[in-house]
Amino acid sequence: MSETPPNIILHAADVHKNFGGLRALSDIDLQIEEGKTHAIIGPNGAGKSTLLNVIIGRIPPTSGAVVFDGTVLTGKAPYEINQLGISRVFQTPEIFPDLPVLHNVMAPAFARRDGAFRINMFRSVESEGEIRQEAEDMLNDIGLHGRREDHAGSLSRGDKRRLELAMCLIQRPRLLLLDEPTAGMSRHDTNSTIDLLRKIKSSGMTKVIIEHDMHVVFSLADRISVLAQGRIIASGLPQEIKEDPRVQEAYLGGSVE
């Protein structure tokens, strides 16, 4: 415990999740501090993605609740959770493959500005100069500006992931959830994604990252929680986690590279 009480933006309190007889998550108590990057690591099948799905409202928890900045998220629709300021990057990129890359980035910006539903039939996308500029800047940042007119479905897998990240970032979410944002990326792409995530780290956005790649985790995380068999077995600063014997035993196989 630090001396000044940290501002907890997200609190998963006493969350349990059973799938039939399988206990996917038990006794989860996770607190995410505002402005920090919090990594959740753990071996395959530890329940990392389930935890993320519970937070985002894709899967209802069997018991317990997730509270975001004073609002209970449990039972809310995905779009409502997004409108509260939570965006998510998926494990397999969820983009709009039939739309041009530029429109992929503009659509989330419209959702941020106009809310969950608006019939703005008499405006045109082309005359939305401000949002277009913002989207083009974002595409410049992630290096996809040259492909802005192409259909997003024609992008490479790594580019799709970066596009999805851009789609989340343009919403300027208060909390960004990343489910293995660099999986399937080359080392070069991974490093550029780390750089991008570092850049937004300074903007004060809170991030929760699920990641296998220890290089990514230790380059980005301020806090790490270790999940094993549906339980959080350790939580703390990266250095503490690295040295925690239980973590080394359960997950890191005795040593950390």
Added chain:
Amino acid sequence: MFSLSRKDLAALAVFAVVVLTMPLWLSPLGAAYPGLMQKFAIYAIFAIGFNILFGLTGYLSFGHAAFIGVGSYTTVWSFKLLTMDIVPAMIFAVITTGVFALVIGYFSLRRTGIYFSILTLAFAQMCYSLAYSVLTPITNGETGLLLARDDPRYLDAMFGAQANIAGLPQPTFLGSSVTGYTGFYLCAAILIVAFYVSQKIFASPFGMALRGIKSNQTRMNYTGFNTKPYMLAAFVISGMFAGLAGALLSITDPLAGAERMKWTESGNVVLMTILGGVGTLFGPVIGAWLIKYFENIFSAINTNMLNNFFSFLPDGLQNVVVTVLSKFVGEGWHLTLGLMFVLIVVFLPGGLVEGFHRLMARLKRRRGTPGGVTSVQPAE
């Protein structure tokens, strides 16, 4: 607010010219009479509206003919009860269809994919059967809803405009009759407006959201869009277009029958849209014209006409050619249309509009290659 991009403006101008000069370019094709050209315009409106739902959101409704029927009945009732003027008739038709679409859409949109299609089909068949049975007092059953000389027409009576001439009253637009070419130009003008509205929707953030739903509904939800009302809005707008088309059918020919709601009519508009090009601006219009042309002109070609046409061939050959071709025209027009549909779906999944784009691209490439500079594509 009402402006269009330069490209859309050019498309609208071209479209307007093509529609208004229909009597000129349809005459060599033998279809330049107002009654048929009205149908061309009306079904184009129907298909444009259908495309807003199917083309943008990807939800395939198999019950859109119900809205044509509702629009028709409302129009005739407006003629019978209120006035022979077409403006209130059209307004009422669009509003009533909108309400119908809201109810049908609310329930149908609880399911996606094939279940959505089946639900819309079920609703449309229900409307069709009800029109023949329980709702006979409103629809006049098999006879169809007709005008009568002694209809009350309260608004007309109030303004003392009761015409006492012999025969049935005719629909009027601000006092002038809308038969013949006037009727066609009325439909043509409304078609151009409908095309413009569809252009506005295509280019708007609303249209972008509908395309997003077609492309990836999961991402739409996680991006903060509440997709349900978007779908419902698209469904209602598209139903209103169909209602307007139904109103125009009853305006140009003041009767309304349940056969307009038959499932084959719902299927027709699907064919029109796919044939022309799903999700394109021009596609549904082209598809509608093509099918209506086949239905009315191709089906009227008989053996005599073929014999005349091929009379330059030697006798034996002429007989063979005429015998073979006669299977494809006249009553066989469905065969030609079916073959064409199969060929287009297999080889041009994007419809005729895609075919046109491919052709243009090929021409451009051919013209561009010798120069060597114009056709350089960025490396992938």
